[in-house]
Amino acid sequence: MDSEQTFLKNYDPSKYDRPSVTVDTLVYTVINKENSNYRKLPEKVFKVLLIKRKKHPFKDYWAIPGGFIYMDENLEDAARRELKEETNIEDIYLEQLYTYGDVGRDPRTRVISCCYMSLIDSMQFEVKASDDAKDAKWFEIKYKLIDEEKKKKDNGYRKKKIYQLNLVCEEIVLETTLHVMIEAHGRNTSVKRKIVSTHLIAFDHALAISYGIERLRNKIEYTDIVFNLMPEEFTLTELQQVYEVILDKKLLKANFRRKVSDMVIETNAYTKDKGHRPSKLYRFNPNRKEKLI
Amino acid sequence: MDSEQTFLKNYDPSKYDRPSVTVDTLVYTVINKENSNYRKLPEKVFKVLLIKRKKHPFKDYWAIPGGFIYMDENLEDAARRELKEETNIEDIYLEQLYTYGDVGRDPRTRVISCCYMSLIDSMQFEVKASDDAKDAKWFEIKYKLIDEEKKKKDNGYRKKKIYQLNLVCEEIVLETTLHVMIEAHGRNTSVKRKIVSTHLIAFDHALAISYGIERLRNKIEYTDIVFNLMPEEFTLTELQQVYEVILDKKLLKANFRRKVSDMVIETNAYTKDKGHRPSKLYRFNPNRKEKLI
DNA sequence: ATAATAGTGTCTTTCAGACAGTATAGT
DNA sequence: ACTATACTGTCTGAAAGACACTATTAT
Numbered sequence: 001m002d003s004e005q006t007f008l009k010n011y012d013p014s015k016y017d018r019p020s021v022t023v024d025t026l027v028y029t030v031i032n033k034e035n036s037n038y039r040k041l042p043e044k045v046f047k048v049l050l051i052k053r054k055k056h057p058f059k060d061y062w063a064i065p066g067g068f069i070y071m072d073e074n075l076e077d078a079a080r081r082e083l084k085e086e087t088n089i090e091d092i093y094l095e096q097l098y099t100y101g102d103v104g105r106d107p108r109t110r111v112i113s114c115c116y117m118s119l120i121d122s123m124q125f126e127v128k129a130s131d132d133a134k135d136a137k138w139f140e141i142k143y144k145l146i147d148e149e150k151k152k153k154d155n156g157y158r159k160k161k162i163y164q165l166n167l168v169c170e171e172i173v174l175e176t177t178l179h180v181m182i183e184a185h186g187r188n189t190s191v192k193r194k195i196v197s198t199h200l201i202a203f204d205h206a207l208a209i210s211y212g213i214e215r216l217r218n219k220i221e222y223t224d225i226v227f228n229l230m231p232e233e234f235t236l237t238e239l240q241q242v243y244e245v246i247l248d249k250k251l252l253k254a255n256f257r258r259k260v261s262d263m264v265i266e267t268n269a270y271t272k273d274k275g276h277r278p279s280k281l282y283r284f285n286p287n288r289k290e291k292l293i
Numbered sequence: 294m295d296s297e298q299t300f301l302k303n304y305d306p307s308k309y310d311r312p313s314v315t316v317d318t319l320v321y322t323v324i325n326k327e328n329s330n331y332r333k334l335p336e337k338v339f340k341v342l343l344i345k346r347k348k349h350p351f352k353d354y355w356a357i358p359g360g361f362i363y364m365d366e367n368l369e370d371a372a373r374r375e376l377k378e379e380t381n382i383e384d385i386y387l388e389q390l391y392t393y394g395d396v397g398r399d400p401r402t403r404v405i406s407c408c409y410m411s412l413i414d415s416m417q418f419e420v421k422a423s424d425d426a427k428d429a430k431w432f433e434i435k436y437k438l439i440d441e442e443k444k445k446k447d448n449g450y451r452k453k454k455i456y457q458l459n460l461v462c463e464e465i466v467l468e469t470t471l472h473v474m475i476e477a478h479g480r481n482t483s484v485k486r487k488i489v490s491t492h493l494i495a496f497d498h499a500l501a502i503s504y505g506i507e508r509l510r511n512k513i514e515y516t517d518i519v520f521n522l523m524p525e526e527f528t529l530t531e532l533q534q535v536y537e538v539i540l541d542k543k544l545l546k547a548n549f550r551r552k553v554s555d556m557v558i559e560t561n562a563y564t565k566d567k568g569h570r571p572s573k574l575y576r577f578n579p580n581r582k583e584k585l586i
Numbered sequence: 587a588t589a590a591t592a593g594t595g596t597c598t599t600t601c602a603g604a605c606a607g608t609a610t611a612g613t
Numbered sequence: 614a615c616t617a618t619a620c621t622g623t624c625t626g627a628a629a630g631a632c633a634c635t636a637t638t639a640t
Contacts, residue, residue: 007349056300075394277637
């Protein structure tokens, strides 16, 4: 009769083939665009951080920062370590997004990639992460539903949503087309995402980038995560601009202010030297009723 | 100058230590409780499927069904294969829930577990999955927030939510206490879940079971997933009972019916022989506007 | 004065919550 | 007749959406 102890002593993990495991971290931010007219507010741009690969496979392609986990390190710790190493960013909002593990997604060997998503404040990190030496660059995100096909089937339907993801940094344009296939059959609905065409983006990383955008668009509506993109103090118009650039739609000012009113606290400070009426500065209200999942 | 091809030919995956990867699948359902009073409707019970482990480690403990992935098999395919093998369930709603990878969560070696969640129709699978020979059993779920502590800190707070998870099957009672730690610091909020005490549940599986319940409670409010728990035809009262047992609260009938009205289509059929007024049978309306994430 | 943003008031429609009432089978 | 469920109507108040109006700065 063997005990758990003797079992563990004799356990040989190399009996089975094992995949490699990486941790990749999507870093999103919203940054001010340069401005000519002294009166106008700077436009906000939604960006994602990509690294230019220096090694095979996908040499010279752009990828989400990340790497192989250490054997004595938790997944989230690995994500934070990589983020610190590559961008010097730490103590930041991080959440697990999705684990990608399709056969053949990495030409070297079976690689399973646990993907995290983080949001950073543009002011705090803008310079460092844009650092050229690291070959890390912020890419402006343009993500749009461009077409939708629906076919009726008996007892259900099949819908294909076609998305265009364009990532732009200076003269570099990374263009990807994605399909989201929704299959409804009886009471059962399944969703599959796949890359139809992509250009200069490594592995299946375009999938994660688009999924991260959709998750963010969703969670911004019912959680506090936006504030991870904001500086300590901000105007309500800036906050609204961040919502608008992420959701890719205009919002009405009066309604927006009502909606966020219980998430913020006003300060006594105002903006100045803006060529128009000064604006009150606000902070995040940490004592609001939270909603987390 | 080496090409990608020569790089790949010389790539040796055994250079680095690699973890083992498993896929585990939470299977939830809602089942009718036996009934004495011929007039009364059967009560619904929310259940999760657990397997009794026959091998070390955690021999004789209860675990979520799952196992090691094959090297030539996608993650979701692995989840579906295991589900088919162990419970004969197939063609069912499945979604990725979370990937657990803490060091030391498996005493054998580093094991990373990609956890899926599935919902099944009690009528269709009730008998098979309860099959004793497979040592798989349905456990009734009782999941409650039992206490909450909040401590103010400068520039934020720390909140601890204490949950009690009880799983009951006949005379077996599996009791777990979980902490959800919410730490708000400045604009940054982090959430950590951990097991404080658990009894006869293998690995960190109690974490996944509770997280799955919370995800389901959340998604039932704004998606169609409930219908994966329903038979082809059902009464609105049955649908309401399923909502109530998952959310663990009573709902008002008139309001509930208004809320679900565009998700269902009425049939011409009615229930009968119930000892009270017959009820109209409904089906899922596959053509409703969907919300998926 | 002007151009631009800051900020508020209010109407309407929609939706969530609460409650009370009527209807109808099986014994 | 009685019991238990089936089903509907309507009131209230909150929230979402739309729009119009006033206020204030730097040049």
